[in-house]
Amino acid sequence: MVSSESLAELVDRARAGERTAEETVCRRFSPVVRAFARRRLRGTEAVDEFTQDVLLLTIEALRGGRVQEPERLGGFVLGICRTLAFDRARQRERRRTLWEMYGAALEAVSVQAVHTETYEVSHLEDCMSRLSGRARELIRLGYIESRGHDEVARALNISEGNARVLRHRTLASLRECMSKRMSWEAA
Amino acid sequence: MSEPRKPFEALEEYQSGGMPDADAAGFEEELFAAAAAGTAEEASFVDRVALIGRYLEPRGGLDIGSTRARVDQLLGSGLRVQLIEPAPAPSVQMPPLDPDAEIVITHVAVDVRGYDSVDVVVETPDGTELKTFRDVGWDPDDGTMYAVCEGHLARLAAQVPRVVSRIIGTRAGQKHQIAVFESVNSS
Numbered sequence: 001m002v003s004s005e006s007l008a009e010l011v012d013r014a015r016a017g018e019r020t021a022e023e024t025v026c027r028r029f030s031p032v033v034r035a036f037a038r039r040r041l042r043g044t045e046a047v048d049e050f051t052q053d054v055l056l057l058t059i060e061a062l063r064g065g066r067v068q069e070p071e072r073l074g075g076f077v078l079g080i081c082r083t084l085a086f087d088r089a090r091q092r093e094r095r096r097t098l099w100e101m102y103g104a105a106l107e108a109v110s111v112q113a114v115h116t117e118t119y120e121v122s123h124l125e126d127c128m129s130r131l132s133g134r135a136r137e138l139i140r141l142g143y144i145e146s147r148g149h150d151e152v153a154r155a156l157n158i159s160e161g162n163a164r165v166l167r168h169r170t171l172a173s174l175r176e177c178m179s180k181r182m183s184w185e186a187a
Numbered sequence: 188m189s190e191p192r193k194p195f196e197a198l199e200e201y202q203s204g205g206m207p208d209a210d211a212a213g214f215e216e217e218l219f220a221a222a223a224a225g226t227a228e229e230a231s232f233v234d235r236v237a238l239i240g241r242y243l244e245p246r247g248g249l250d251i252g253s254t255r256a257r258v259d260q261l262l263g264s265g266l267r268v269q270l271i272e273p274a275p276a277p278s279v280q281m282p283p284l285d286p287d288a289e290i291v292i293t294h295v296a297v298d299v300r301g302y303d304s305v306d307v308v309v310e311t312p313d314g315t316e317l318k319t320f321r322d323v324g325w326d327p328d329d330g331t332m333y334a335v336c337e338g339h340l341a342r343l344a345a346q347v348p349r350v351v352s353r354i355i356g357t358r359a360g361q362k363h364q365i366a367v368f369e370s371v372n373s374s
Contacts, residue, residue: 007223024225031234032222036215038202044241074219081215114242122340124239125248126318133304133322136249143237144244149203164203168195175194175232183318184344187311 011070014062022105025062026055029077030109036081044146049095052106054080056098059105126184127177135170142167198229246290247335252305252324258292258333266290269338276368283373284342291341293334295354297366299323300330302356305365307332310351312369317350345372 013021030051037050057080061067067076107113114121128136134156141147141155153163200206201214221227243249247261261268269288273279275296284291299305307320325332336344349372354365 027231028222028225028227029219031230032215032218032227034234034237035198035202035218035230039204039211074221074223075216077222078215078219081219109238111238111241114239117239118337118339120235121239121242121248122337122343124236125243125337125340128240128243128249129251129320130318131321133251133324136251136322139236139240140244140249143233144240144249146237149205160203160205164199164205167203168193168199171195171199171229171233171236172193174236182340182343183309184340184347187315187317187347 007073008070011062011067011073014059015065015067017063019105022059022062022102023108025058025073026106026109029058030055033077033081036078036085038146040085042146042148042151044144047146050084052099053084053095055106055109056095056102057084059102060098063102123178123182124174126182127174130177131170131174135166135173138163138166138170139174195229195233198233243337246337247292248337250324250335251320251322253292253333253335254324254326255328255333256326258294258335261290261292261335267338268292270294272296273370275366278369278371280371281345281373284338284345286342288338288341291336291338293336295332295334295352297332297354298330299325299332299354299356299365302358302363302365304357305332306355306357308353308355310353311347312349312351314351317347348372 010021010024014025033051033054034047037047041047041050054077058077061076061080067073069076128139131139138152138156141152142149147155149163150160153160156163156166158166197206197214201211201218206214218227218230222230240249246266247253247257250257258270262270267285267287267289269285269290270292271282272294273281305323305325307323309317309320311317323332349369351367351369353367356363356365
């Protein structure tokens with residue numbers, strides 16, 4: 001658990017424009033912002049765009065010293081998400097400008113950055129091949145293509161309730177596999 | 188007293204929209220507070236799966252048994268692809284892997300058409316199971332399988348000197364051994 005003091009330090013460093021602090025903020029929040037977006041949006045592009053917008057605005061706020069209570073950074077970012085969810089259309093032009101100014105900090109959480117993570121990529125590929133075809137399809141539709149839950153259930157020809165159970169079981173199984181060494185290494 | 192949540196269950200209910208808005212508001216407060224503390228472990232795991240999956244998908248890394256058309260697409264993609272096409276035999280000497288191959292494709296020239304599903308069980312010569320590739324896909328035209336693999340993972344697997352692969356088909360609930368062969372990896 002990270003203490004509120006270290007969170008304060010993180011906010012201070014980000015305020016000072018320290019890139020690593022901004023990347024840490026991106027790494028911490030991009031998963032939950034995506035979760036927030038997946039609940040409301042359909043399609044990978046829409047989820048990505050929303051996530052980038054929130055992170056860009058967060059960095060801008062940090063740089064501008066607008067995060068007054070570092071221990072409430074989570075609530076601050078959530079506030080951005082909620083506000084943005086209501087007002088997305090007029091953000092498009094602003095996004096382009098922000099991207100040019102602060103976009104580099106987001107590279108750490110991009111698909112392109114995965115290229116350097118060869119071991120983790122191999123590990124996931126190895127673990128995915130152990131899943132059933134249906135579980136793999138669920139991961140592909142639900143997380144890679146960010147399809148809606150109802151759409152995933154229809155594609156797999158199962159009820160939404162069963163799809164929900166299959167989702168969390170598949171994730172748990174995948175996480176367990178990835179917590180171990182790859183079979184080839186064990187041999 | 189209610190049962191404790193299973194791993195990923197609450198996150199999945201939230202993301203899929205199954206969680207009522209009233210509950211979701213509190214859930215996302217906790218989620219974002221956890222992200223601030225660097226402890227949003229489940230959301231981070233899901234996000235890594237999605238990111239790496241998006242990296243692997245266009246490279247054939249999630250196919251788990253590809254078609255010839257997909258192989259041709261990868262060969263023409265500009266990626267460094269090594270295609271290995273060993274002649275069917277009880278014992279197959281595998282060629283050395285190109286050290287700079289980004290993707291390695293091995294053609295398993297066994298016709299598996301006519302089965303409901305096919306698994307490939309890989310073992311060491313003493314019968315110790317290394318892993319099972321589940322629900323492997325095949326080419327619809329000739330029934331053979333193309334195993335597409337990230338270069339890093341292929342080189343890791345090739346460090347195991349000898350493996351025995353058993354191709355198991357399931358038809359009407361009954362399992363049949365379709366073929367078995369040994370692969371001898373080049374050192």
